[in-house]
Amino acid sequence: MTLFHFGNCLSLAYFPYFIAYKCSGLSEYNAFWRCVQAGATYLFVQLCKVSEPFGPHKDVSNEFMKATVDLADLLGLHLVMSRNAGKGEYKIMVAAMGWATAELIMSRCIPLWVGARGIEFDWKYIQMSFDSNISLVHYIAMAAVVWMFTRYDLPKSFRLPVTILLGLCVYKGFLMELFVHVFLLGSWMALLVKAVLTGAISLCSLFLFVTLVHSN
Amino acid sequence: MFEEASEVLENMLKWSLPLSLVLFLVLVCPLRAEAAHEFSVYRMQQYDLQGQTYGSRNAILNTEARTMEAEVLSRRCVMMRLADFSYEKYQKALQQSAGAVVIILPQNMSTMPQDIVQQFMELETELLATETIVPVYFALEDEELLSIYTQTQISSSSQGSSSAAEVLLHTATANGFQMVTSGAQSKAVSDWAITSLEGRLTGAGGEDLPTIVLVAHYDSFGVAPWLSYGADSNGSGVAILLELARLFSRLYSYKRTHAGYNLLFFLSGGGKFNYQGTKRWLEDNLDHTDSSLLQDNVAFVLCLDTLGNSDNLHLHVSKPPKEGNPQHVLLKELETVAAHQHPDLKFSMVHKKINLADDTLAWEHERFGIRRLPAFTLSHLESHRSPARHSIMDMRPHVDLPKLSRNTKVIAETLARVIYNLTEKVMLHYLRFSTNVDQVQEDQLESLVDWLTAQPRAAQLVDKDSSIVNTLEYYLNRYLKDVKRHLVRADKRDPEFVFYDQLKQTMNAYRVKPAIFDLLLAFCIASYLGCTVNFYFFSNKKKIPLFEKQ
Numbered sequence: 001m002t003l004f005h006f007g008n009c010l011s012l013a014y015f016p017y018f019i020a021y022k023c024s025g026l027s028e029y030n031a032f033w034r035c036v037q038a039g040a041t042y043l044f045v046q047l048c049k050v051s052e053p054f055g056p057h058k059d060v061s062n063e064f065m066k067a068t069v070d071l072a073d074l075l076g077l078h079l080v081m082s083r084n085a086g087k088g089e090y091k092i093m094v095a096a097m098g099w100a101t102a103e104l105i106m107s108r109c110i111p112l113w114v115g116a117r118g119i120e121f122d123w124k125y126i127q128m129s130f131d132s133n134i135s136l137v138h139y140i141a142m143a144a145v146v147w148m149f150t151r152y153d154l155p156k157s158f159r160l161p162v163t164i165l166l167g168l169c170v171y172k173g174f175l176m177e178l179f180v181h182v183f184l185l186g187s188w189m190a191l192l193v194k195a196v197l198t199g200a201i202s203l204c205s206l207f208l209f210v211t212l213v214h215s216n
Numbered sequence: 217m218f219e220e221a222s223e224v225l226e227n228m229l230k231w232s233l234p235l236s237l238v239l240f241l242v243l244v245c246p247l248r249a250e251a252a253h254e255f256s257v258y259r260m261q262q263y264d265l266q267g268q269t270y271g272s273r274n275a276i277l278n279t280e281a282r283t284m285e286a287e288v289l290s291r292r293c294v295m296m297r298l299a300d301f302s303y304e305k306y307q308k309a310l311q312q313s314a315g316a317v318v319i320i321l322p323q324n325m326s327t328m329p330q331d332i333v334q335q336f337m338e339l340e341t342e343l344l345a346t347e348t349i350v351p352v353y354f355a356l357e358d359e360e361l362l363s364i365y366t367q368t369q370i371s372s373s374s375q376g377s378s379s380a381a382e383v384l385l386h387t388a389t390a391n392g393f394q395m396v397t398s399g400a401q402s403k404a405v406s407d408w409a410i411t412s413l414e415g416r417l418t419g420a421g422g423e424d425l426p427t428i429v430l431v432a433h434y435d436s437f438g439v440a441p442w443l444s445y446g447a448d449s450n451g452s453g454v455a456i457l458l459e460l461a462r463l464f465s466r467l468y469s470y471k472r473t474h475a476g477y478n479l480l481f482f483l484s485g486g487g488k489f490n491y492q493g494t495k496r497w498l499e500d501n502l503d504h505t506d507s508s509l510l511q512d513n514v515a516f517v518l519c520l521d522t523l524g525n526s527d528n529l530h531l532h533v534s535k536p537p538k539e540g541n542p543q544h545v546l547l548k549e550l551e552t553v554a555a556h557q558h559p560d561l562k563f564s565m566v567h568k569k570i571n572l573a574d575d576t577l578a579w580e581h582e583r584f585g586i587r588r589l590p591a592f593t594l595s596h597l598e599s600h601r602s603p604a605r606h607s608i609m610d611m612r613p614h615v616d617l618p619k620l621s622r623n624t625k626v627i628a629e630t631l632a633r634v635i636y637n638l639t640e641k642v643m644l645h646y647l648r649f650s651t652n653v654d655q656v657q658e659d660q661l662e663s664l665v666d667w668l669t670a671q672p673r674a675a676q677l678v679d680k681d682s683s684i685v686n687t688l689e690y691y692l693n694r695y696l697k698d699v700k701r702h703l704v705r706a707d708k709r710d711p712e713f714v715f716y717d718q719l720k721q722t723m724n725a726y727r728v729k730p731a732i733f734d735l736l737l738a739f740c741i742a743s744y745l746g747c748t749v750n751f752y753f754f755s756n757k758k759k760i761p762l763f764e765k766q
Contacts, residue, residue, distance in 0.1 A: 004734045004738070005729075005737070008737050008741055011745075016745070016748055019745070019748060019749055020752075023752050023753075119394055119396075119728060120252065120726040120727050121391075121726075121728055121729045
């Protein structure tokens with residue numbers, strides 16, 4: 001029944017993306033190839049990140065440097081959004097969907113195919129699929145924050161929260177590692193903490209976004 | 217220009233993306249899962265002797281693990297620990313047509329209580345006597361294997377439990393294990409050569425000297441070949457033989473102690489398989505050559521078998537020696553030496569006629585007896601059926617070094633008395649010589665026994681290029697002359713012995729979940745997805761419009 005298990009994990013990972021795509025109305029705008037372009041930009045950015053060599057030790061400062069390189073993610077998202085004409089929400093959704101789907105395919109499909117199909121059972125595949133759901137929300141929030149950051153009509157009072165959220169988005173991975181290391185969290189607890197963190201970031205960014213849109 | 221570039225990119229992507237995906241899938245297709253635990257397993261013996269088949273016939277395994285507490289055992293791999301092992305349980309597993317049996321042995325046998333060890337030793341022969349198609353494996357216990365066993369035990373014993381809720385909870389939390397062996401089905405090894413070694417010390421005084429032959433078989437036997445270390449049987453015999461070779465070669469190098477007897481030393485292989493090495497050696501020497509030491513004047517043949525322990529010493533004969541023969545002299549000298557110099561030793565003669573109707577011969581001297589050569593076997597065991605001769609429990613602690621050393625002294629002195637004609641002067645020289653080497657003797661014996669028990673010496677594992685044979689040959693070459701190898705290969709058309717391979721395999725234990733678990737998981741995922749969709753529609757109704765239709 002292990003192919004069944006693979007099917008379980010894949011549906012858990014992929015269905016929310018499908019739902020998000022369909023229900024957010026993107027399909028009405030024929031945005032499929034634009035999402036694919038966003039995905040290609042993701043690949044390009046990952047390649048650039050990989051070619052940055054760092055020291056071999058796994059200590060705090062090195063991890064911090066690695067996380068700083070994730071700023072390239074923001075640049076990539078910005079590039080995608082600037083190339084797409086349309087309303088703010090449209091841009092955000094296209095960029096986020098494409099980015100997150102590319103990440104899903106590149107970093108999750110292969111381990112699931114190889115691992116979940118095997119005889120050996122491990123909870124980590126279900127966790128990986130959950131993680132991809134969380135990533136989707138995270139990327140939507142990140143794209144929204146980037147879009148807000150680049151608006152020229154952003155009110156002064158919003159500058160600071162938006163910058164903080166931006167920083168949180170980029171260094172989220174680093175913060176997660178820190179939490180796991182310091183509090184010695186189990187895998188399920190780490191997943192829960194990650195979900196909570198992403199939820200908090202996305203709610204804040206949603207709130208800011210709605211306020212911004214409705215104030216114009 | 218930007219638009220054109222993006223058009224080109226789009227076209228490229230249209231084709232490359234599906235193609236690369238297919239390529240990825242093709243490349244990663246070979247499935248290589250990591251096992252929960254990987255460990256070596258040693259299979260039970262499988263061999264044919266004189267047409268009779270013995271042992272476990274099968275070698276492949278891919279079944280779920282259970283312990284004896286489970287109700288359904290058919291086509292499952294039954295795991296048992298040595299402490300809980302009993303013949304009834306084993307029979308029960310076989311009757312329920314289990315897929316395989318894995319017996320878990322402790323790393324350190326000395327932690328086991330003696331009665332369990334003794335009981336297992338007695339069961340070994342019974343295990344082998346019943347031919348079975350079920351593969352039986354032995355594994356050495358470590359922490360992970362123990363945890364796998366405990367988990368399997370818990371899930372096996374709770375299989376009979378009642379309520380559906382418990383079963384559901386159980387399927388979600390418990391782990392099952394799938395045991396898979398690597399390797400192919402076992403098949404007969406073709407053209408296996410059993411090696412024996414001989415060497416000699418020529419006596420002083422020309423032609424037609426009487427010959428004394430000293431024999432010990434160097435192979436070991438147990439229920440699993442890779443675990444048969446054969447410390448006492450017959451590591452002790454080999455150690456004594458090598459020590460005697462060293463001692464008498466020193467004595468023969470001095471003119472005063474160079475006796476008028478030829479000494480022929482023979483380390484035979486295949487001893488536990490009805491003395492194949494000895495049988496072929498005798499045929500070659502008596503039937504196929506014109507002159508050999510064995511054809512002329514043989515005083516007697518002394519076989520050494522299991523002498524590493526206990527205060528008993530038995531001389532096994534097939535015909536009680538008559539007065540005036542060299543054999544009788546040996547018997548008398550043994551009694552004298554034992555009685556006067558080692559009063560703690562209880563010596564006796566055991567008379568057993570050769571029974572040709574038996575499947576296998578009892579002691580090694582019977583091979584010589586059949587060819588009309590006078591022979592005895594010296595052993596501390598009273599019966600050839602003693603389980604100590606065929607056990608995997610026979611490891612280094614079974615050899616008591618002071619007793620082995622004492623037995624060596626007894627044999628050396630007896631032989632000296634026989635070959636030196638009991639004259640005072642020579643005996644004094646011998647005694648002076650032997651006391652000087654006493655201490656060295658015990659150290660030598662210890663290192664020999666340690667080396668012999670460091671690796672398994674089953675006949676199926678020692679081929680003509682193995683390090684054991686090479687080392688023994690080197691050792692004999694240091695002290696003896698004319699050291700020769702002697703090979704025995706089974707006859708093609710009517711083989712006396714057939715060995716099978718796949719005796720040591722790697723077993724993987726994979727964690728698996730029952731099929732119900734996947735269905736349960738699918739149900740949970742479906743409900744989770746349903747919730748997400750509902751949440752989305754709910755938020756839509758609450759009018760947080762994401763897109764305004766323009």
